Amino acid sequence: MQKIAILAALVLSPFAFAAGEAQLPPNGRLAIVGDSITEQKMYSKFMETYLVACAGRRDIRVFQFGWSGETAGGFASRLENDLSVFNPTTATLCYGMNDGSYRPFEATIGKRYEDAMRSIVTKLNTVGVKNVVVGTPGAVDTKFFVRPNFGGEGAKLNAADGYNNSLAQLGGIGKKLATEFGKAFADVHQPMIDAMAKGKAALGENYDVCGGDGVHPGANGQLIMAYAFLKGLGCDGRIGEISVDMKGAATASDGHKVLTSAAGTVELESERYPFCFDGDAKSSGGTRSITAFLPFNDELNRFTLKVKNLTGEKAKVTWGAETKEFTREQLAAGVNLAAEFAATPFDGPFKNYMSAVGKKQSYETGMIKDFVTKFRNYDAEAKEAPEFGAALTTVKTYLGKKQAQLEADSRKALVAVKHTISVTQ
Numbered sequence: 001m002q003k004i005a006i007l008a009a010l011v012l013s014p015f016a017f018a019a020g021e022a023q024l025p026p027n028g029r030l031a032i033v034g035d036s037i038t039e040q041k042m043y044s045k046f047m048e049t050y051l052v053a054c055a056g057r058r059d060i061r062v063f064q065f066g067w068s069g070e071t072a073g074g075f076a077s078r079l080e081n082d083l084s085v086f087n088p089t090t091a092t093l094c095y096g097m098n099d100g101s102y103r104p105f106e107a108t109i110g111k112r113y114e115d116a117m118r119s120i121v122t123k124l125n126t127v128g129v130k131n132v133v134v135g136t137p138g139a140v141d142t143k144f145f146v147r148p149n150f151g152g153e154g155a156k157l158n159a160a161d162g163y164n165n166s167l168a169q170l171g172g173i174g175k176k177l178a179t180e181f182g183k184a185f186a187d188v189h190q191p192m193i194d195a196m197a198k199g200k201a202a203l204g205e206n207y208d209v210c211g212g213d214g215v216h217p218g219a220n221g222q223l224i225m226a227y228a229f230l231k232g233l234g235c236d237g238r239i240g241e242i243s244v245d246m247k248g249a250a251t252a253s254d255g256h257k258v259l260t261s262a263a264g265t266v267e268l269e270s271e272r273y274p275f276c277f278d279g280d281a282k283s284s285g286g287t288r289s290i291t292a293f294l295p296f297n298d299e300l301n302r303f304t305l306k307v308k309n310l311t312g313e314k315a316k317v318t319w320g321a322e323t324k325e326f327t328r329e330q331l332a333a334g335v336n337l338a339a340e341f342a343a344t345p346f347d348g349p350f351k352n353y354m355s356a357v358g359k360k361q362s363y364e365t366g367m368i369k370d371f372v373t374k375f376r377n378y379d380a381e382a383k384e385a386p387e388f389g390a391a392l393t394t395v396k397t398y399l400g401k402k403q404a405q406l407e408a409d410s411r412k413a414l415v416a417v418k419h420t421i422s423v424t425q
Helices: 002-012 043-054 072-083 107-126 159-181 189-203 219-233 288-293 296-300 328-333 347-384 386-411
Strands: 029-034 061-064 090-094 131-135 184-186 238-245 256-262 265-270 302-308 314-319 322-327 417-424
Touching: 029 043, 043 061, 043 219, 043 347, 061 347, 061 386, 072 090, 072 107, 072 347, 090 107, 090 219, 107 131, 107 159, 131 159, 131 219, 159 184, 159 189, 184 219, 189 219, 189 288, 219 288, 219 296, 238 256, 238 265, 238 417, 288 296, 296 302, 302 328, 314 328, 322 328, 347 386
Parallel strands: 029 061, 029 090, 090 131, 131 184, 238 302
Antiparallel strands: 256 265, 265 417, 314 322, 314 417
16 A cells, blocks of 8 residues: 555656656646846746757747836736736746845845745635746846945945845745745755856856846856756756667657667757757856856756767767767767757757747737736726726737747747767777
8 A cells, every 4th residue: 555655646746747847737838927137038038948949848838927127026916917818837936136125134125025925826826826936036246246335324245245145035035935835946046156156266257147237147147047947847857868879770769760870870850959058158148158167968958879889999979060079988878969069950940949939028028018917907997897898808818819829930940950970989
C-alpha cells in the first residue's frame, strides 16, 4: 500500500509533467505580471520564446501584463478585470521594486507589500489561477543606482547596498507567502546580485547588470530574470540530445529528427531550438555577456552532443560555420553545443521568432493599458444599460481575438531547422 501511495503522489504531483514545466500543465495559459521592468518586454519575451521554441510547448499561450510604475497593490486592484481578457491558468509575479519606495526598509513598507501580495494570490485563486510563481523583486545596480542622502538628509548609507537589502527583505516576504499558499517561488534577486558581482569583477564596475539608470536591466539582466522564472516554472533545461556513432547510425531525442547519418556525420531537422544569444562577450545590451556568470546553459539550455567509438584522443566538431576541438572524454560524456558554439544554425530562425513574440507582446501592453483596464470604470453603467455592457464585451472579445491572431502569426515563424553535425578525428 505504501508503494501505491508513493506512486499516486508522483502521478498527481504538479511536478510530474514530462515536458518539465511543472506549473504549466497541458494547454496552459501563462500571464507574466509585473511593473515597468516587466513592461520592458524583455524577460517576458525571453520566457515566451524559451517555452515555445526551446521547451517545445506549442500547446501553451502567453500574455504579458507589465505596467510601468506599478506596485503590487496596483495590480491587486486591476487583477480581476484585466486578466478576464485572457483567463490564465498560470501567473508569474514580479513586484517589489516600486513597493520598496526607494528608501531603507521599514516595517510599514513590508506590511503594505505583504498585504498587497496576499491579496493578489488570494484573488488569483478565486479567478481560477491555481499555478502561481511568486517572484522576488530584482536588484539595483551597485554602480549606477545612486541616491544622495539615501535614508534621509545627512545619511551616509550606500544607496545600492541599502536598497538591495530592502529588496531582499521584500523577497523574503514573497517566499513566506509562497510557502503559506503552497505556490512556487522564484528568487530573482539573489541570482542578479551574484551575477552582478561576478560580472563587474571580470568586466569592470561600468558593466551594468541592472541598467544604466540602476533599476531597469538591459538584455543581460533581463536574461537573469527569465532564468529565475523559468526555473520557478519547473523547466528542466533538456533541449535535445544527439548521439553520433563513429562506426554506426546517429540517434536524436524528441524534437529532433535524423534525416541522414553516416560514420561521424548526422543531418538533422529540429523543431526544438537551443536558446540563442546575441551581443558580444562584454556588452550589457546583449544576452551573451552574462552567460559566463549565470548557469543558464547548464540548467536551462542543454543541447548535448555525445560521440561513441572515437579512436583518437581528440576530435573536431563542425556545426554550422564553426569548428571546435574536444577531447574523447568530453565527447563521450556529452558536449553542450549551445554553450560551446558562439554561432549556431538556429540563430536566424530564433531571432525571427523572438521578433514576432515581441510584436505580439507590444500589442498586449496597449490592449491592456489603453482599453481593457478602463472597462472597470464603467461597471455600474454597464449593469444599468445592458446594451452598453454588451458593447464593452464586444470590444473585449475583439481585442482578445486580435491578440490570439498575433500569437498564431508568431507561431508561423517557428520553422524546423535543418542542420548538420560532423565529427572528424
